[in-house]
Amino acid sequence: MIVVTGATGQLGQLVIEGLLAKVAAGELPAGEIAAVVRDRAKAADLAARGVELRIADYGQPETLAGAFRAGERVLFISGSEVGQRVPQHLAVIDAAMEAGVALLAYTGIRGGPAADFQLAAEHKVTEQAILDSGLPHVFLRNGWYHENYTGRLATILEHGAVVSNAGEGRVASAARADYAAAAVAVLTGEGHEGAAYELSGDVAWSFAEYAAEVAAQSGKPVSYSALSADAHQEILTGAGVPEPFAAILVDVDSAIERGSLAGTSGDLARLIGRPTTPIAESIAAALALR
Known part of the structure; x- marks a missing residue:
């Protein structure tokens, strides 16, 4: 059995779809997801398509007791509640240990223990806890998603500006669907145990290039405004972003300026067996939905 946690989240849904496609193609037995x-209720459509539902909440450790079973392969998608993830993640690891899962694939963050930005802190603790647990594991260290940026297109087009404190730094992002395909490859393939994959897009782009691409595709003037960290923080909080999270976003941009998210290891393309999705393609898809 292959188990996907956070299965109704944005990444989890795509992983489930990828696994169901394997079933439809005869590459994975039915009833194995x-x-x-x-x-x-939110997952009723999955149950109707033959996916077994297990109800559990990272924040309620007692509910995790029946989430996993011996011999299963588990995709452990990291929690979304920044600042609360360490106890939540430790509860998942404890449940996986108790059950005796055959493989725990964790979606961490690009750089793993070497990552030099605040958002990586909880992921570092989680990876170490998995290592300490002795569980057979795979680390899927996801880089940035195109959707982190294309999700802001309405604001960008309204103001005609891409704003960041990343300077001339570059980001090797990829589409969320690419990271989901990598997870499917690991869950259904062999020879991944013990691996730590540094996942990123094939091409690193700058914010100036991103602004130019949005302008070209939308037909509207869009420029890149390189800000100081303090100015960017002020804009984010002024737009209603909670101050602690705004600080995390600014810190990530500072890491981008240092080159921390520009690496193109090729791991993602190798796992999915094709080039990663270009940022221009994701921009086009996002504009088409407007």
Whole structure:
């Protein structure tokens, strides 16, 4: 059985779809997919398609007791509640140990223990806890998603500006679907145990290039405004972003300026067996939805 946690989240849904495609193609037996979700009703469509539902919440450790079973392969998608993830993640690891899973694939963050930005802190603790647990594991260290940026297109087009304190730094991002395909490859393939994959797009782009691409595709003037960290923080909080999270976003941009997210290891393309999705393609898809 292959188990996907956070299965109704944005990444989890894509992984489930990828696994169901394997079933449809005869590459994975039917009835071999389980989804760990908090809300049964939200996952009703998955149950109707033959996915076994297991109800559990990272924040309620007692609910995790039946989430996993011996011999299963588990995709452990990191929690979304920044600042609360360490106890939540430790509860998942404890449950996986108790069950005796055959493989725990964790979606961490690019750079792993070497990552030099605040957002990586909880991921570092989680990876170490998995190592200490002795569980057979794979680290899927996801880089940035195109959607982190294309999700802001409405604001960008409204103001005609891409703003960042990343300077001339570059980002080797990839589409969320690319990272999902990598997870599917690991869950259904062999020879991945003990690996730590540094996942990123094939091409690193700058914010000036991103602004130019948005302008070209939208037909509207869009420029890049390189800000100081303090100025960017002020803009984010002024737009309603909570101050602690705004500080994290500014810190990430500072890491981008240092080159921390520009690496193109090729791991992602190798896992999915094709080039990663270009940022221009994701921009076009996002504009088409407007």
